[in-house]
Amino acid sequence: MPRTILGSNLMPKFFVHLCIYFSGPDYPNPQNPSWILSFKHTHQPKFKGLFLEALQENVVTWSLIAQMLCKDGKFEQIVPILDKGICSPLIYNILIDCYSERGNFEAAFGYLNDMFSKCIDPTFNTFSSILDGACKYQNAEVIESVMSSMVKKGHIPKVVLPVYDSVIRKFSDMGKAYAAELFFGEAYEKRIKLQDNTYGSMLRAFSKEGKAEDAIWMYNIILEKKIFISDKCYSAFMSVLCSENPSEEVSSLLKDLIGRGFVPPVSQVSKFIVSQCEKHKWKEAEELLNVIFQRGLQFESFCCCSLVRHYCFSRRIDSAISLHTELERLGVALDVETYGLLLDRLFKSRRREEALKIFDYMRTHDMLSSGSFSIMIRGLCQEQEFRKAMRLHDDMLKLGFKPDKKAYKRLISGFG
Secondary structure, three states, X not given: OOOOOOOOOOOOHHHHHHHHHOOOOXXXXXXXXXXXXXXXXXXXXXXXXXHHHHHOOOHHHHHHHHHHHHHOOOHHHHHHHHHOXXXXXXXXXXXXXXHHHOOOHHHHHHHHHHHHHOOOOOOHHHHHHHHHHHHHOOOHHHHHHHHHHHHHHOOOOOOOHHHHHHHHHHHHHOOOHHHHHHHHHHHHHOOOOOOHHHHHHHHHHXXXXXXXXXXXXXXXXXXXXXXXXXXXXXXXXXXXXXXXOOOHHHHHHHHHHHHOOOOOOHHHHHHHHHHHHHOOOHHHHHHHHHHHXXXXXXXXXXXXXXXXXXXHHOOOHHHHHHHHHHHHHHOOOOOHHHHHHHHHHHHHOOOHHHHHHHHHHHHHOOOOOHHHHHHHHHHHHHOOOHHHHHHHHHHHHHOOOOOOHHHHHHHHHHHO
8 A cells, every 4th residue: 555645654544445435537646635625525425424434533634634624714614623532733723823813812722722721732833823913913912921921831032132033034934924023123123133034034924924015125124234135035025026016116126126137926927017007007017028028037928918909009010019029039929819909000000021920920829810811811902912812811711710701701802
């Protein structure tokens, strides 16, 4: 029997039951723990009896399921696991973290007391969840209580002064940005010199928590103090910036970071450019794209479609051609609808050769359509280029892009 990711030397009893019972095309994959929830939904109620019988005493497995439920935002469904008498420090930590994150400290302390009553020693993680939630909701009473408990347990020193760096980084690395901010704020007010990587860990923690305003504040401190931090901190910062409203400040920060050589998440920066275009921030979108082009970075071409359409509607055909030239250099393409508009505007601007060149590029990227063929044929006929138009007509029929009867009749009338 193969080993599993659950940490046991042998495959757990419940998995054997399920493999025998549900063997077939949907045989569960032991390398992918998500099968647990999919089986629960697919094979209910058969699943329920086997599941409860086989998992009754498998604490590791219940802990894994609790993690998955928490990830799906269904942490209330974790409570029945504890009600079954399955006592796992991890399950308690998950529940305490979930309730603390939502500001329900009564429930969090209830499960903390439950741990004490069952002789389960709360860890640094346990207390840090409550402290982080208390800092988030600015609950001074809870902060004082948890800090006192952490000092008594030896999780943090009574006098933090000599070890601010390690305490701040420990909270930051755990993703407890609010708790880390508490100690960073103290050190900052006391003008205590902190190590460079402490600033980096704070920038990363703020960014991962989605605290963009605080992350920008930290970034400005890093710039002002000329602090050196790792690329992964900048990557997290750029990620949160890309998720923000495309203000002039955020756009400028992204442009500055890319110009300094840091690489943004491809999908996120592409969506950010689309967001800029949706808000008609054309200049900022152009500038950001230009920096990306200059650095030779990757991006998703869909973000250029709105900009090309804007150029076409505002009669900036040269700008549209320049942008498409950059896309050609990178070997990427626009969408079919945008190409149709671009071809139409090129013919209206009497730029037949450029239209032909772009159409050939579309062909190599499988971006042809009935509409684009029609635009090309009609445009060439108007330019008296009947032979080229006929060749494209034949290609259109050969490739199966013939338009409907009415449109086709109107199209071929151009040859007359």
